[in-house]
Amino acid sequence: MKAEELQQIKEKVEEGYLPQWVVTDPEIYKLEQERIFGTTWLFLGHESELHEPGSYITRMMADDPILLMKNKTGEIKAFLNSCTHRGTRLCTEDFGKKKTHTCPYHGWSYNLDGELIGIVAGNKVYGEKMDKSEWGLRPVPRVESYQGMIFGNLDHNAVSLEEYLGEMKWYFDIMLGRSDGGMEVRGLPQRWVAKANWKMTSENFAADPYHVQTTHRSAVEMKLTPTDPLYASFGHQVVLSDGHGINVITSATGKSANKYQGMPESMWPMFEKNLNNEQLDIFSRVTTFVGGVFPNLSFLSSCSGSEGTKHNHLQFRVWRPLGPDKVEIWVWYMIDKALPEDYKEKSYKGFLATFGAAGTFEQDDTENWARIIEASQGRMSRDRKLNYNNVANYLMGLDNLEPDVKFPGPGTAYPTCYTDHIARSMHKYWLELIMNESRGEGCGD
Amino acid sequence: MKAEELQQIKEKVEEGYLPQWVVTDPEIYKLEQERIFGTTWLFLGHESELHEPGSYITRMMADDPILLMKNKTGEIKAFLNSCTHRGTRLCTEDFGKKKTHTCPYHGWSYNLDGELIGIVAGNKVYGEKMDKSEWGLRPVPRVESYQGMIFGNLDHNAVSLEEYLGEMKWYFDIMLGRSDGGMEVRGLPQRWVAKANWKMTSENFAADPYHVQTTHRSAVEMKLTPTDPLYASFGHQVVLSDGHGINVITSATGKSANKYQGMPESMWPMFEKNLNNEQLDIFSRVTTFVGGVFPNLSFLSSCSGSEGTKHNHLQFRVWRPLGPDKVEIWVWYMIDKALPEDYKEKSYKGFLATFGAAGTFEQDDTENWARIIEASQGRMSRDRKLNYNNVANYLMGLDNLEPDVKFPGPGTAYPTCYTDHIARSMHKYWLELIMNESRGEGCGD
Amino acid sequence: MKAEELQQIKEKVEEGYLPQWVVTDPEIYKLEQERIFGTTWLFLGHESELHEPGSYITRMMADDPILLMKNKTGEIKAFLNSCTHRGTRLCTEDFGKKKTHTCPYHGWSYNLDGELIGIVAGNKVYGEKMDKSEWGLRPVPRVESYQGMIFGNLDHNAVSLEEYLGEMKWYFDIMLGRSDGGMEVRGLPQRWVAKANWKMTSENFAADPYHVQTTHRSAVEMKLTPTDPLYASFGHQVVLSDGHGINVITSATGKSANKYQGMPESMWPMFEKNLNNEQLDIFSRVTTFVGGVFPNLSFLSSCSGSEGTKHNHLQFRVWRPLGPDKVEIWVWYMIDKALPEDYKEKSYKGFLATFGAAGTFEQDDTENWARIIEASQGRMSRDRKLNYNNVANYLMGLDNLEPDVKFPGPGTAYPTCYTDHIARSMHKYWLELIMNESRGEGCGD
């Protein structure tokens, strides 16, 4: 990777372009693995997924298998899911409950705190140098939570999760902290593999309400969404720190036909107790929250169902890169614990109808994500000298939008969601990280 | 790729050897992608495939998807098949007819000249900096035709197609320009994937009549071809410029049992009108034309059917590299528009019986191509120091053949087709290109 | 591959650790291909597989296809299975009998000594420079046998096979040379592909009786093996030269319930004739021999069947690397020619029940091998700076075991098989080879 090539990306990004070759370039991908996925906060799961002491779930941080366990004191710990003896994957299950995890190769066993507690014939065969306490499971260097959302970070020196989330916390409070008892994950995440680049899918959620009018036009044809191509633009696109961003979408009137995203009135007192006035104001007028936490966590809080009987649902999704042209999609459906069961059911049905592997909205997204890959693998699209003007266009709102200072929420809010402000800020942060040689050094090949 | 390694290839090639490691070497492959496929004329299709304004076909130039459209004025234009907004593949169809191509991601639309004509909500959401005229589809830098054969070149500074084809034009005139109305492609090209290296398949057609006697011996056993192992050697192997070449195969007598490759007499006046005496002389005596345009276009014009009722057919084929050990084969069947339908049918049947994925000749070729890959991936075959004498043999005719100055056609003609002259000239040109650092620079990873 | 990285591996290996990243690292893999598989003795087959002049078998040396033929004089020769003309794989069959091998591409033919004996139309089409005698099949530089075991080496300057095997010969004599007429391979080797790294599988056999107590605990549950977790530890682990090693496993009493591994008494006189006293002593007390010849040949000589009616069998296996995370497993079953048929049958059944693709012991091994790969592909496990203590543990017996000087066999024998002495010596030799730049240089990409 030549320095001038990165330099040139920088110039282009500042002008509102993205060289097309960076999408699928293997060298860029390696830098991303090292300097982004090795040093930023990656979502692991929600506290509601671990019910009691001994509960465990297995997740991935990029290519590292991770074992999350709730210990006796109710603390959640995360470890590399690899026996310290010879590296064997300790647990291949998705979830369960165990007091002890025993490795199938030589029988070493670990407790809920990842401590090595059993070595077959240990005392007989090992000598002095073998000190059990040194051979516990390798902990994920940093594990922190906010509003029940558990994140891990491979970088010992990373800033705290809360500092990293920054003003996104204010919006998480609305989506995750509004009701007593908080949120619960329903069942397990859906998982499937798509032909896509993780940057493009992250952008698609965090920064691209503009695609709704065409990609999801079938919903218009089906009379499920307004015909006005601007319908997804109303509201604010809010640029946050470190490549995070959120779109607070409302209607042309600035109001939502369904206050509090169609939540039943029985819940309103809770909201009014748990949220401040600015949060309530936004929450009362928003139709859809859609955004992302850099690098690869996206979320969508929207209403489904026919007008009048809209039901809100919240989904979080991780775009786990399996290569420059492949992602493993994880989708968690979440809902307020406090809601009545029948509402939960309707909300769940609304989610399934629109998103997830079989969702009608999602289907067309996957087609577009695949097409970006297909057209970004040749010489014309990959030429690093940009001889073919092979740059993508992120000019929307570049020189014709001013922040709306009256927007009640934190972050820099622009008075429309049809703008590329968040995308440009994601590119800048992405580039800052991959150009920073001090990050994630030590990573192999 | 060390300079001395290329140097050593050079020495070997000059002696009539080809180091076996270059066949499947990934570094060589990258150089080929950059310095050959990025800078030479690649076949895209035939004008008869685009019937009217709005007609389009999609093709590949190595790994770049290309969209060819016939515009209102009947001009054929070729573009990178990638929306300039975010790079989404614009058209995933093989062919069709449209006035406008609209991108499924955000709805940008382009006309038949590749101009960006529609941006959803454009005026509302984009500012000054966004100048539509700058965001048309990216044209293939050079697109030129000869005798209806459309080629594209990614190198802005390439010599003209006609200059590149050079004396091959003279032979194209015979095969493609002999009859009024020219040729037409029947249907669409057959496409399939084979385990093979593109250089070996190109050689197989352009430079290797010698293989016929063994690879296609089953035809002898079936009494479809002569028993004399020399039968495919009669005639001339003609070395042309820039790695092009053609074998003008006739019989032991120097005559063909079927004048003009078994074309019906009704066509002869046309030939005599459209071709000069030297061309007619060759055309009247040839049984088979087989050759290639460097790098990966091959052609075969031969007769099939039982003696006496032979029918001529013409096929062009592209060996699209999918890696050092994989090719996507495209085979176009062409025939003179002017021919009577029943002759066309018989010719077509003759083609299918012998070539294409199910052709009996082709089947055995694919087996051999795969075997070259299988034996060229280890240390003994790939050793760059050639410690194991791992070089292929191209010595045929090296020191025992003089050009036949009396041959009526252009190029350097050798009085037999059992010689490696064209192969050696292909190697020299191939090497000249991959050693030329000024070519295709700017190509990424 | 940075020098300090190799240096650091060295330090760790000396302390009894193995950095986890070397297991699946592609750069390490390339070094292994070049400096280990290109320069050490690789097992090709057993002399009993080639019955008579003209008999041939095809094998692989890493990625090179090899053709072994028995010539008229009964000599076994090995060649690159690639036609010298254009590199086409000459023989795609697994075994057979032929006087001549003819290439399907252009018909060149070779005799049993690999000499080029036929060139179609050769005299007519080739000139002076073509000297048939220079174009015979390329011989594997070194081919040598010991006790019927045929090995090949791609390094012309390698030490002799016998010197390389060193003291392992003494143990081969017991397993292979004990009975008159020697051993015979039954049928052909089983072959299948597993998700595993070749180093880990080699270790598993050569150096890891410790895994038996857990990996194969189901045998304990089935009451087929003793309940004492130490049962596989009794006996000696013998460290030999150049990364070779053998475990001479016996019982707690130091005796075997079945003298001479349950061989019928009718065979004993032979043993006593063919082996010396030390060999007989060991052979009479051993229950299982398990070990390996570096780099990727493993063997197991054990008894199966229910107590009292145990039957011995011998298996050799090659772990052919198909990548850092994939092996092609070849398993040969061997048995003493001199044994009565019904014993052979029972022995064979005992082998099938326990090992080979369907063997109950082998099944659980494959699960563990796959799990090592799965947990060794991320940043935490692959970090080259070892920031995550991502090293595997080979401390067993490091500081608490002294060699047993009274052990009757050659090599350094430790008085238990639950130790990592052989593993550590394999790592040291492995590292010595991959750090040795003079080895296997000349290997491409």
Place this chain on the structure above:
Amino acid sequence: MNQGVRDVGTDLHYEISQFLYKEAYLLDHRQYLDWLELLTDDIKYVMPLRVTVDNKKETNLINEMTYFTDTKEDITMKVERLYTKSAWVENPAPRQRHFISNVMIEPTSVVDEYCVRSYFLFKRSRASEINTEELFGEREDIIRRVNGEWKIAQRTVYPDQAVLTVMNLSMFL
């Protein structure tokens, strides 16, 4: 499933397996409106998640979360959507193929309703992609006879993978 017992006999098995093949044929030929006719109005069409769990757990299927839990109305909506001008995912249409095998039928306690188990191997080829997509597993249907015509009254699709390797579930299974 003890042998022979509660066997439905050759003719009924033929009828119902033919019904399943014809259903697959309609899907593979994108005759979705005709296909809709084969579903009862009260159809339950569900695809649970497959997970990897310890064998001690009684099941490795998750019903709490599914890929879809559709009523006739939901399915109708999806079908109609596929006929809009902007259902990009299937225009141009990929080629799909439902290989249906191992059909096993048992009567239920309800007259004219049968429990039909079948295995499916679904393959899809998109545009000129070299790599085709694949999905496989088992279907458990309730097939009902309604005025002499067979209908699907319930279908549960059990995928065999914990991570699906199709880019979406735009197909019907």
Place this chain on the structure above:
Amino acid sequence: MNQGVRDVGTDLHYEISQFLYKEAYLLDHRQYLDWLELLTDDIKYVMPLRVTVDNKKETNLINEMTYFTDTKEDITMKVERLYTKSAWVENPAPRQRHFISNVMIEPTSVVDEYCVRSYFLFKRSRASEINTEELFGEREDIIRRVNGEWKIAQRTVYPDQAVLTVMNLSMFL
């Protein structure tokens, strides 16, 4: 293909599907000469191209160009060729397997001629290759009864891929 209607019945379906399985068996065991016996002398054996086109087009099959358009004579020639000493592509023979499923039969206007649709999944394993080849799609046959024996009078093979991923079509489908 409306249900039940023009149904051929259990026995005939059994007979004809068995005929298809036996045909596949002969091919997979390389009993090509016996296989030839199953073809009528006037057989039409065709494999059109599959393409990717806008759904507005009525078909994504191309009949103008095919992979083969064979008569009995053409097929006989191909079979005989496979018995020559130099049909390298199948010597040594790869292992091939025709998985035939979803067999659907309808009577035609001609007595003793039936329109038989089946799905095929073809797999091939060559030498020691790790990667096997695959081809899949649909076959539309005319099966004719000729003096009590079933024969294939017509077969059209519809591949599902626009780019075939087999190195050649040396097999019969």
Place this chain on the structure above:
Amino acid sequence: MNQGVRDVGTDLHYEISQFLYKEAYLLDHRQYLDWLELLTDDIKYVMPLRVTVDNKKETNLINEMTYFTDTKEDITMKVERLYTKSAWVENPAPRQRHFISNVMIEPTSVVDEYCVRSYFLFKRSRASEINTEELFGEREDIIRRVNGEWKIAQRTVYPDQAVLTVMNLSMFL
């Protein structure tokens, strides 16, 4: 296998093919003890090696070496092992699927014994692996009627690959 001749008829074919499907179902649902019941005590269960040889050789199967050559006792041992606490290879259990097709049945010289040929496509999905495993080929069974119940008296499994691409053969085929 000349047509029609020695045909077993629709009903018997239905019975036996259903038996095979139910057998596959038991395996795919890990009901191994029930599956054992379907085997006769004298069952011969064998899987020879497939090799690549010159077509002149009469067969490309090797019987001298096999992947397994099991008696009822051997199989029982393997089944019981799968129920131990430490049969790691199948705990957590991978998902497996036996696609059985092309079932062909012929009477044998023994009353109540039938020679049953079937094609199998076996697929396996392990944990969260993206890549699934596959095995395919042919089975040749002797199916025997024992007091009104069908049993497998002999099974020979012919794989089509010379190098198997499954990490082990822990499954029953």
